[in-house]
Amino acid sequence: MRTFGGYVWADSPLHRAPAAAKLVGLVVGAALVLAVRGPITLAAALVAVAVLGVVSRVGWRRLLAPLWGMRWFLLVIVALNALLFSVSEPLFSLGPLRLTLPGIERGLLIAARTCLIVVLGAMLTATTTPQQVVHGVRELLKPLARLGVPTETAALAVGVTVQFVPTLLRESRQLMRAQELRCGGFAARGIMRRAVSYVRLLVPVFVCAVRRADELSRAMEARGYRVDRRRGATGERGCS
Amino acid sequence: MTDERIVEARGVTHAYVPGRPTLSGASLDVRRGEFVAIVGENGSGKTTLARHLNALIPLQAGELTVAGIDAADHGRVWELRRICGMVFQNPENQFVSSVVGEDVAFGPRNFGASEGAARRVALEALASVGLPGFERRDVHELSGGQQQRVALAGVLASEPDVIVLDEATSMIDPRGRDELVAAVRRARVERGATIIWITHDMELAARADRVVVMRAGEVVAEGAPERVLTDRELLSSAGLEPPLVVRTWGELVRRGVASGPAPVTVEGLVSLLCS
Numbered sequence: 001m002r003t004f005g006g007y008v009w010a011d012s013p014l015h016r017a018p019a020a021a022k023l024v025g026l027v028v029g030a031a032l033v034l035a036v037r038g039p040i041t042l043a044a045a046l047v048a049v050a051v052l053g054v055v056s057r058v059g060w061r062r063l064l065a066p067l068w069g070m071r072w073f074l075l076v077i078v079a080l081n082a083l084l085f086s087v088s089e090p091l092f093s094l095g096p097l098r099l100t101l102p103g104i105e106r107g108l109l110i111a112a113r114t115c116l117i118v119v120l121g122a123m124l125t126a127t128t129t130p131q132q133v134v135h136g137v138r139e140l141l142k143p144l145a146r147l148g149v150p151t152e153t154a155a156l157a158v159g160v161t162v163q164f165v166p167t168l169l170r171e172s173r174q175l176m177r178a179q180e181l182r183c184g185g186f187a188a189r190g191i192m193r194r195a196v197s198y199v200r201l202l203v204p205v206f207v208c209a210v211r212r213a214d215e216l217s218r219a220m221e222a223r224g225y226r227v228d229r230r231r232g233a234t235g236e237r238g239c240s
Numbered sequence: 241m242t243d244e245r246i247v248e249a250r251g252v253t254h255a256y257v258p259g260r261p262t263l264s265g266a267s268l269d270v271r272r273g274e275f276v277a278i279v280g281e282n283g284s285g286k287t288t289l290a291r292h293l294n295a296l297i298p299l300q301a302g303e304l305t306v307a308g309i310d311a312a313d314h315g316r317v318w319e320l321r322r323i324c325g326m327v328f329q330n331p332e333n334q335f336v337s338s339v340v341g342e343d344v345a346f347g348p349r350n351f352g353a354s355e356g357a358a359r360r361v362a363l364e365a366l367a368s369v370g371l372p373g374f375e376r377r378d379v380h381e382l383s384g385g386q387q388q389r390v391a392l393a394g395v396l397a398s399e400p401d402v403i404v405l406d407e408a409t410s411m412i413d414p415r416g417r418d419e420l421v422a423a424v425r426r427a428r429v430e431r432g433a434t435i436i437w438i439t440h441d442m443e444l445a446a447r448a449d450r451v452v453v454m455r456a457g458e459v460v461a462e463g464a465p466e467r468v469l470t471d472r473e474l475l476s477s478a479g480l481e482p483p484l485v486v487r488t489w490g491e492l493v494r495r496g497v498a499s500g501p502a503p504v505t506v507e508g509l510v511s512l513l514c515s
Contacts, residue, residue, distance in 0.1 A: 215334075218328070219336075223321070
């Protein structure tokens with residue numbers, strides 16, 4: 001089993017399922033997770049995601065990896081809810097901050113919902129290649145074409161975005177390494193220093209993305225692409 | 241190669257920033273089937289001229305026709321783009337699909353080919369660049385040379401008369417460069433395509449029928465590689481260096497080991513040394 005970008009080469013029922021069905025499944029799954037209210041439904045959702053995880057044969061390390069990257073974000077969600085949700089008697093208070101039990105519960109519930117949705121998303125990207133995702137989006141958008149919605153353009157935009165992800169990730173990693181070598185930015189301890197390093201990374205990554213988009217748009221124009229294209233509009237010399 | 245002029249540029253001028261022209265009255269004629277290398281230092285206007293050939297930027301001043309189509313005629317821009325295909329520097333920035341076959345079929349589809357015809361010409365184009373059976377592969381799995389050949393196949397699939405390569409070998413390794421050069425040669429022989437190759441690679445330029453030197457937005461010299469690439473003064477004034485073979489020959493002449501006009505290719509050097 002090897003990985004390319006987010007996809008994990010393996011053979012499982014989830015790998016074999018149509019991309020469109022998986023995309024719909026992700027949306028439905030996310031909606032059900034958002035509907036989770038109490039510990040029983042949360043436990044049921046956890047079991048369902050765990051079963052899907054086992055069926056996917058992707059491996060828990062890969063499925064849970066995005067959560068490690070989000071750990072500070074999740075911590076902030078729990079802390080904000082725990083300290084600012086002031087409906088009941090506080091367990092502890094310090095100025096405007098009031099730590100309450102319902103606040104902690106609410107924070108943990110929101111964090112758990114976020115984790116479940118992220119794991120479902122990781123499951124989709126791990127079992128579906130970028131081109132299958134694009135194909136799935138195209139299939140799902142097809143009915144809208146009858147209403148005059150430019151579905152081909154939308155599918156192309158999704159495809160181009162998806163296929164740029166590995167390139168931009170690679171560029172981001174190179175920039176991170178370059179920053180680490182020069183100022184130890186990402187290896188530095190302390191949330192603030194790391195946050196500053198990430199902000200510093202955003203500008204060159206954004207510039208790279210814009211430059212690539214500009215070059216791609218030129219390449220697409222050079223190959224005859226136009227949003228309002230009419231088939232056969234270039235005259236008698238069709239490619240036949 | 242015929243005497244018919246397929247590209248005719250007269251006094252083409254272009255300024256991205258008003259008052260600071262990147263192209264200052266560049267003129268160029270290219271014959272059908274010819275292989276022309278355009279060389280010059282960065283900022284000499286090579287890429288801007290190439291973009292005009294494909295009507296990617298509007299003509300500000302001067303005249304430019306490709307296969308009789310006026311680049312200033314907005315109504316025929318797409319016809320011109322079908323006749324004059326372009327391969328860019330970075331292969332990764334040219335792909336619209338991560339699936340090789342899908343990407344190669346993109347051009348023909350845009351130019352009005354049916355789905356079946358687009359697939360057929362895409363497969364033919366992939367075979368002609370030496371990548372048969374690659375249609376289902378992911379472009380990110382390929383080497384730089386293979387990616388650039390896929391980009392070339394994407395252009396060939398639209399059956400252009402002129403292929404412009406804008407520093408297409410600058411981001412790939414020597415092996416990839418050789419693969420791309422071989423694929424372009426095949427396209428020239430099999431399809432009779434006219435090749436305009438913008439490059440900093442003097443060894444590559446030495447293989448062209450004609451070398452055009454650009455400096456500060458103008459064409460300052462053109463001629464056979466044997467004449468242009470051995471003119472050290474001219475090349476130096478354009479911020480360029482002669483090919484390694486020419487420099488080596490110059491050193492041999494200086495040491496009294498060799499004499500006569502310098503060869504511009506390794507094959508020429510070997511031939512002279514052996515004789």
